Amino acid sequence: MTSVIPPPRTDTPLLHLQRVTRIEDGERLHALLWSAGPGWTMISSAVLGGGIGERNWVLNAQVAHGYRHTDPDRHLAALAEEAGASPRGAGVALMTAADVCAHGRAGDGGVEAVATAGVSVRGWAAACAEPVPFEAGTINVIAALPVPLTDAALVNAVATATEAKVQALVEAGYDCSGTPTDAICIAARTPRPGEDIHSFAGPRSLWGARLARAVHRAVGDSLPAR
Helix, strand or coil: CEEEECCCCCCCCCCCEEEEEEEECCEEEEEEEECCCCCEEEEECCCECCEEEECCEEEEEECCCCCCCCCHHHHHHHHHHHHCCHHHCCEEEEEECCCHHHCEEEEECCEEEEEEECCCCCECCCCCCCCCCCCCCCEEEEEEECCCECHHHHHHHHHHHHHHHHHHHHHCCCCCCECCCCEEEEEEECCCCCCCCECCCCCCCHHHHHHHHHHHHHHHHHCCCC
């Protein structure tokens, strides 16, 4: 079952989300699908569609607690096909055990961000601890900028969004920098011939500052109350 989630009121909304519902192992689970279409370059840490390249859609799929699939890329590909995303070309698929219906959403100066937050398994990035088994808690951040960025600026945008995520966590009273499985996807317009390409996306640059504020609010709104 698919339903449309109205975008925030901005002059040029970018993230038109659909909520897709499925039954898996007797459990009702949801996913958020952004059918971006052509003209987008994305950078992502996702299992499916990660890296830098042109992508046409983003799927943020809720999975069951205690997720034990050993082939998450194939599982996500199947979910994307079931949601109707795959025929539209290459895309990005993320997963989380958090309820994606309880997502946070914010916009700033043309930048939009959506976040889903599961924080039951959390900690500090530089903790002195051995690696732990995969747990699908996860804070997922998806953001879209209406301008082209260089590859270096895309990497810079990931750092900026991550800093904003950590700021939101600390301000909300969480003693952590995130979860072991946090993932991100940032989309920027693919440049057209003769179009200016922005080289910076740090928190004090024009577009980086807007990205930081949007992600900060989206993550803050997605976090469970303390």
